[in-house]
Amino acid sequence: MIPNLKIDGERLWDSLMDTARFGATPKGGLKRLTLSADDKLVRDWFVAEATKYGCTVGFDEVGNLFARRPGKDPSLPPIAMGSHLDTQPTGGKFDGILGVLGALEVMRTLATAGYETNAPIEVVDWANEEGSRFSPAMLASGVFAGIFSRETAWETKDRDGIAYRDALEGIGYLGEERAGDHPLSAYFELHIEQGPILEAEGETIGVLTGVQGMRWYDVTVTGQDAHTGATPMRLRKDALVGASLVIAGIERIAETYGSDAVASVGTVEVHPNSRNVVPGEVAFTVDLRHPDDAVIDRMEADFRALLADTCVARGLDWTESRFWNSPAVRFDPRLVDCVDRAAAKHGFLRRRMVSGAGHDAVYLSRVTPTTMIFVPCAGGVSHNESEDAQPVDCAAGAQVLLDAVLAFDATLARG
Amino acid sequence: MIPNLKIDGERLWDSLMDTARFGATPKGGLKRLTLSADDKLVRDWFVAEATKYGCTVGFDEVGNLFARRPGKDPSLPPIAMGSHLDTQPTGGKFDGILGVLGALEVMRTLATAGYETNAPIEVVDWANEEGSRFSPAMLASGVFAGIFSRETAWETKDRDGIAYRDALEGIGYLGEERAGDHPLSAYFELHIEQGPILEAEGETIGVLTGVQGMRWYDVTVTGQDAHTGATPMRLRKDALVGASLVIAGIERIAETYGSDAVASVGTVEVHPNSRNVVPGEVAFTVDLRHPDDAVIDRMEADFRALLADTCVARGLDWTESRFWNSPAVRFDPRLVDCVDRAAAKHGFLRRRMVSGAGHDAVYLSRVTPTTMIFVPCAGGVSHNESEDAQPVDCAAGAQVLLDAVLAFDATLARG
Numbered sequence: 001m002i003p004n005l006k007i008d009g010e011r012l013w014d015s016l017m018d019t020a021r022f023g024a025t026p027k028g029g030l031k032r033l034t035l036s037a038d039d040k041l042v043r044d045w046f047v048a049e050a051t052k053y054g055c056t057v058g059f060d061e062v063g064n065l066f067a068r069r070p071g072k073d074p075s076l077p078p079i080a081m082g083s084h085l086d087t088q089p090t091g092g093k094f095d096g097i098l099g100v101l102g103a104l105e106v107m108r109t110l111a112t113a114g115y116e117t118n119a120p121i122e123v124v125d126w127a128n129e130e131g132s133r134f135s136p137a138m139l140a141s142g143v144f145a146g147i148f149s150r151e152t153a154w155e156t157k158d159r160d161g162i163a164y165r166d167a168l169e170g171i172g173y174l175g176e177e178r179a180g181d182h183p184l185s186a187y188f189e190l191h192i193e194q195g196p197i198l199e200a201e202g203e204t205i206g207v208l209t210g211v212q213g214m215r216w217y218d219v220t221v222t223g224q225d226a227h228t229g230a231t232p233m234r235l236r237k238d239a240l241v242g243a244s245l246v247i248a249g250i251e252r253i254a255e256t257y258g259s260d261a262v263a264s265v266g267t268v269e270v271h272p273n274s275r276n277v278v279p280g281e282v283a284f285t286v287d288l289r290h291p292d293d294a295v296i297d298r299m300e301a302d303f304r305a306l307l308a309d310t311c312v313a314r315g316l317d318w319t320e321s322r323f324w325n326s327p328a329v330r331f332d333p334r335l336v337d338c339v340d341r342a343a344a345k346h347g348f349l350r351r352r353m354v355s356g357a358g359h360d361a362v363y364l365s366r367v368t369p370t371t372m373i374f375v376p377c378a379g380g381v382s383h384n385e386s387e388d389a390q391p392v393d394c395a396a397g398a399q400v401l402l403d404a405v406l407a408f409d410a411t412l413a414r415g
Numbered sequence: 416m417i418p419n420l421k422i423d424g425e426r427l428w429d430s431l432m433d434t435a436r437f438g439a440t441p442k443g444g445l446k447r448l449t450l451s452a453d454d455k456l457v458r459d460w461f462v463a464e465a466t467k468y469g470c471t472v473g474f475d476e477v478g479n480l481f482a483r484r485p486g487k488d489p490s491l492p493p494i495a496m497g498s499h500l501d502t503q504p505t506g507g508k509f510d511g512i513l514g515v516l517g518a519l520e521v522m523r524t525l526a527t528a529g530y531e532t533n534a535p536i537e538v539v540d541w542a543n544e545e546g547s548r549f550s551p552a553m554l555a556s557g558v559f560a561g562i563f564s565r566e567t568a569w570e571t572k573d574r575d576g577i578a579y580r581d582a583l584e585g586i587g588y589l590g591e592e593r594a595g596d597h598p599l600s601a602y603f604e605l606h607i608e609q610g611p612i613l614e615a616e617g618e619t620i621g622v623l624t625g626v627q628g629m630r631w632y633d634v635t636v637t638g639q640d641a642h643t644g645a646t647p648m649r650l651r652k653d654a655l656v657g658a659s660l661v662i663a664g665i666e667r668i669a670e671t672y673g674s675d676a677v678a679s680v681g682t683v684e685v686h687p688n689s690r691n692v693v694p695g696e697v698a699f700t701v702d703l704r705h706p707d708d709a710v711i712d713r714m715e716a717d718f719r720a721l722l723a724d725t726c727v728a729r730g731l732d733w734t735e736s737r738f739w740n741s742p743a744v745r746f747d748p749r750l751v752d753c754v755d756r757a758a759a760k761h762g763f764l765r766r767r768m769v770s771g772a773g774h775d776a777v778y779l780s781r782v783t784p785t786t787m788i789f790v791p792c793a794g795g796v797s798h799n800e801s802e803d804a805q806p807v808d809c810a811a812g813a814q815v816l817l818d819a820v821l822a823f824d825a826t827l828a829r830g
Contacts, residue, residue, distance in 0.1 A: 195645025212644055216690060228679040228702045229627055229771025230610025231795060233669050240680055241666045244659035251656045254648050264643040265655055266690045268683055275631060275681045275700045285690045287643045356644025380641060380650075 002406045005113050009395025012105040016394065019045055019085075019101070020093045029385025030093055034086035034128040035063065035164070040171035042085050046125060049104060053111040055123070059175035060182070062140040062153045063127035063168045069107055071117040076412055077183040079117070079405055080368075081106060082124030083191060083360060088132050092387020094192045094377060094394075100125050102190040102398040109402060118412045119185050121405065126360040127168075133158045134167075141360035143179040145367045150179060184368040186335055186408055189361040190401045191372060192389050196380030197353065204396045205343040205350040206374025209336055211365075212262075212356050213293045213328030215300060217286040219307065221246070222317040225272060225280035236278050240270055242316045243282040249306045250286060253299055261290045261299060262356065291354040293328045328354075329362050332369035335408060339373055342403030348396055373400050417821045420528050424810025427520040431809065434460055434500075434516070435508045444800025445508055449501035449543040450478065450579070455586035457500050461540060464519060468526040470538070474590035475597070477555040477568045478542035478583045484522055486532040491827055492598040494532070494820055495783075496521060497539030498606055498775060503547050507802020509607045509792060509809075515540050517605040517813035524817060533827045534600050536820065541775040542583075548573045549582075556775035558594040560782045565594060599783040601750055601823055604776040605812045606787060607804050611795030612768065619811045620758040620765040621789025624751055626780075627675075627771050628708045628743030630715060632701040634722065636661070637732040640687060640695035651693050655685055657731045658697035664721045665701060668714055676705045677771065678714060706769040708743045743769075744777050747784035750823060754788055757818030763811050788815050 022042040023032030032038045043065060047057045050067030059065045068078060083099020103123040110121065126144070131137025134156045142148040154165035168174045193199075198206055223237030247265045254263035264287045271281040286303060290296045304320065311318045336352075343350040355361075355372060364370045375397035378388035437457040438447030447453045458480060462472045465482030474480045483493060498514020518538040525536065541559070546552025549571045557563040569580035583589045608614075613621055638652030662680045669678035679702045686696040701718060705711045719735065726733045751767075758765040770776075770787060779785045790812035793803035 193645060194642055195647075196641070196650045197645075197647060200650055214644060226611070226795060227609055227772060227797065228677060228681060229629060229704050229773075230608060230612075230797075231677070231771070232610075232612060232674055233666065233677060234674070235611045235615055235795075238666070238679070240683065241663055244662040247659040248656055248663065251648065251653070259647055259649065262643060262646070262648060264653070264691075264693055266643060266685075266692050266694060267688045268655065268685045270681075270683045273682045276679075276702055277681050278679055279681060287691055289644050356646070357642060380646060382642065382645075 002403065002410055003115060005109050005115060005402060007105050007109045007395060007398045007402050009391060011108065012101060012394060012398050013391045015101045015104065016093060016097065019097070023087065025090065025385055027385040029387065030087040030091050031089050032085065032087040033089065033133040034130065035133070035167040035171055039086055043125065043173060046085065050107070050123060053108050055107065058177060059173050060177040060179045061150055061175055062143045062179045063173045064140050064144055064179060065125040065173065067107065067123040069111060069121045071120040073118050073414060076119035077185045078120035078122040079186045079409055080122040080124050080184045081188045081401060081405060082126060083189050084126045084129035086128060086130050088130050088383045090385050092382060092384060094387055094389045095194065095382050096129055098192055098389065098394055098397065099190045102394065102401055105398045106402040106405060117409045119409055129360055134164050138358060138360055138363055140179070141363045145363035146180055147363050185412060187361065187364040187368050187370045188335065188401055188405055189359060189372045190397045191359060191374055192377040192382060193374040193380065194357050194377060194382035198351065198374060198376035199378070199380065201351065203349040203351050204375065204393055205348045205400055206353045207336060207340045207343060207350050208331055208355055208372035208374060209352050210291055210331050210354045211329040211359070211362050212289040212291050212354050213296050214287065214289040214326045215296055215322055216324040217320055217322050219286060220281065220283045220319045221311060222281045226278040228276045228278055231278055237315050238278050239282045239316060240279040242310055242314050243284055245310050246307050247284065250303060253302045253306065257290060257295050257299055260354065261295065263288050263299060289356060291328050326358065329365050331365060331371040335369050335371035338404040338407040339371055339400060342400045342407060345403060346399060348400065373397055417818070417825055418530060420524050420530060420817060422520050422524045422810060422813045422817050424806060426523065427516060427809055427813050428806045430516045430519065431508060431512065434512070438502065440505065440800055442800040444802065445502040445506050446504050447500065447502040448504065448548040449545065450548070450582040450586055454501055458540065458588060461500065465522070465538060468523050470522065473592060474588050475592040475594045476565055476590055477558045477594045478588045479555050479559055479594060480540040480588065482522065482538040484526060484536045486535040488533050488829060491534035492600045493535035493537040494601045494824055495537040495539050495599045496603045496816060496820060497541060498604050499541045499544035501543060501545050503545050503798045505800050506798060507800060509802055509804045510609065510797050511544055513607055513804065513809055513812065514605045517809065517816055520813045521817040521820060532824045534824055544775055549579050553773060553775055553778055555594070556778045560778035561595055562778050600827060602776065602779040602783050602785045603750065603816055603820055604774060604787045605816045606774060606789055607792040607797060608789040608795065609772050609792060609797035613766065613789060613791035614793070614795065616766065617764065618766050619763040619790065619808055620815055621768045622751060622755045622758060622765050623746055623770055623787035623789060624767050625706055625746050625769045626744040626774070626777050627704040627706050627769050628711050629702065629704040629741045630711055630737055631739040632735055632737050634701060635696065635698045635734045636726060637696050641693040643691045643693055646693055652730050653693050654697045654731060655694040657725055657729050658699055660725050661722050662699065665718060668717045668721065672705060672710050672714055675769065676710065676714060678703050704771060706743050741773065744780050746780060746786040750784050750786035753819040753822040754786055754815060757815045757822060760818060761814060763815065788812055
């Protein structure tokens with residue numbers, strides 16, 4: 001039997017607002033770059049708060065921070081919940097932070113109720129999720145999951161030449177535990193949606209079934225610079241008109257593959273970019289995503305055909321390279337089911353969805369059963385100081401996190 | 416009777432190559448910014464050469480340089496031929512220069528033959544045609560034609576804060592003659608085409624009937640920034656796709672109005688221009704040209720309708736402003752006819768055409784009967800160090816200039 005425990009939405013909100021002083025920006029956002037002085041302050045706050053509620057706190061060799069509350073059966077690996085406390089340079093108060101403080105609130109609720117889970121419960125702050133100061137993003141969860149080596153993390157440097165390991169040691173969070181020497185029973189991550197769907201549909205809970213596969217491409221279309229006045233249309237090789245037809249066509253490719261397909265061009269560089277010169281070269285980037293890698297294969301083929309057909313028809317040259325491929329992730333159906341039932345139990349309007357953005361959960365899913373929970377954010381805006389979420393939605397997310405964890409924990413009962 | 420005088424193509428070519436040392440760049444082009452030390456050197460060369468052939472040289476208060484050979488009737492205003500000796504920062508050896516040195520070659524031919532024209536003949540180097548150092552372009556011919564005031568020219572400053580008047584005085588070419596106090600009987604300008612038509616058609620002489628009207632616009636399309644992964648297609652307001660549809664549509668507008676219509680987008684700026692952000696704003700520039708202002712009116716209306724329809728259909732906002740309008744110019748039919756017959760006399764393949772670029776002749780046409788002669792340039796390339804033209808074509812252009820001037824001069828005979 002799973003008990004009816006209620007998280008304290010006000011306590012959660014107060015923690016979100018209280019810790020937002022660490023790295024607060026004048027515009028109401030946060031600049032809390034990983035392993036900075038402000039990151040140390042929020043970590044210290046987290047350690048103190050978790051300790052106050054009876055947790056044991058530890059951190060590993062790449063700075064992942066674990067607050068553990070014991071369970072009945074010490075032989076069970078812990079059920080982990082978390083996300084990250086670092087932010088973008090002009091980030092908001094919720095991206096990542098809600099996942100850590102929501103998990104902390106779940107732990108506080110259990111502690112306050114004196115409820116004993118079967119497995120230990122861990123609240124995790126994964127280091128350097130954003131990748132703004134040290135590249136790549138999701139670095140420390142990646143080391144934890146065996147994607148990157150410890151040395152890769154340690155040796156990466158920020159723009160001032162400071163190595164990750166030195167920065168970590170500098171704020172006192174270089175641990176001795178080998179990253180990944182730490183099996184988990186499951187991993188749950190609560191996060192703001194960072195997209196507009198839940199808000200647009202009037203729903204409170206996103207029940208995540210996976211993460212979109214995504215592929216990134218660099219494209220260059222080359223024609224010939226020419227004087228806009230002296231060159232008749234029939235003698236032009238206008239790289240920009242060619243690129244524009246491809247850009248508009250990429251939108252139609254996405255629409256061909258249903259509502260889960262997205263295709264975007266985010267950047268364009270025109271050369272020589274002069275008012276009275278027909279552009280001789282245009283470089284742009286393409287981003288294709290879908291929850292099913294087989295569909296992305298078809299989108300990719302369509303995109304390549306569109307590019308080739310458009311350029312051949314206009315006497316343009318082109319180059320195209322796929323330089324990043326992140327395969328689609330399917331979350332563990334048992335965990336997804338726990339989230340779905342938890343949301344249903346509280347009558348929250350919900351939707352099964354896939355994440356369009358990368359999260360620590362992508363890497364965690366390689367080593368442990370994983371899922372995520374989304375709550376709406378205002379206008380879908382994130383990575384921005386104006387990022388915002390409603391207290392009632394944050395509370396709903398933490399409540400679903402609690403009930404889902406308890407439901408999964410119940411499945412671990414022995415005998 | 417018009418005599419059969421032959422210009423010396425080799426002498427013309429030697430002068431083109433010889434003066435190309437003033438401001439020569441390592442890549443074989445020229446950097447001869449107006450009123451620079453190199454501009455002084457080529458002016459000094461021009462003065463010496465014209466004087467050697469019996470011309471009187473003078474210059475006006477904005478630095479326009481006139482070499483005059485007397486005619487039979489001193490009461491007739493001179494027939495002027497010319498262009499400019501200044502270049503773009505990475506310019507070529509022909510743009511403008513061919514028009515001055517071709518005119519000089521015509522004068523040398525007359526002097527060598529001892530042929531006396533009815534009207535005086537003037538070879539003119541208009542100052543600051545390019546506008547690269549001092550803005551705007553065609554500044555000194557504009558003052559000559561009463562488009563700009565003398566003070567506008569004198570007070571304009573280069574990037575180092577040096578005023579035009581001071582630079583002019585510095586190289587010793589600040590004259591006392593009031594610009595424009597100098598009536599002309601006619602003005603002929605020989606120039607490389609700066610476009611690909613003559614070369615593509617295998618023709619030698621462009622018989623210019625006018626200059627295209629041109630209008631320039633600034634456009635901004637505004638949608639909403641959004642995460643490329645988290646934002647479904649149906650919830651996007653993608654400013655770039657909207658802009659791309661307009662850019663591709665502008666090409667079709669040009670095609671609607673026949674082979675003389677050109678329409679171009681030369682610059683695009685995407686915001687935030689990030690690989691994984693759906694662009695929220697795109698700014699671009701539009702350039703519409705046609706020899707008939709009434710047709711440009713229709714192209715403009717079509718462009719505005721296309722922009723509005725595209726944006727309205729996609730929920731995008733837009734701004735659009737026409738910030739420059741250069742009305743179409745029609746050259747004097749008598750002069751055009753002189754050029755046409757001169758080309759025919761020598762059996763040069765020729766074509767009537769309009770100039771797509773601005774030239775000193777645009778302003779001169781406001782105050783005196785004017786026309787232009789084009790010769791082919793390699794690939795239509797200009798404003799580039801690789802700008803190139805064939806000796807035989809340069810000679811053909813100068814020969815047509817000579818015969819056209821003589822034909823027009825014959826019409827000035829009294830009694």
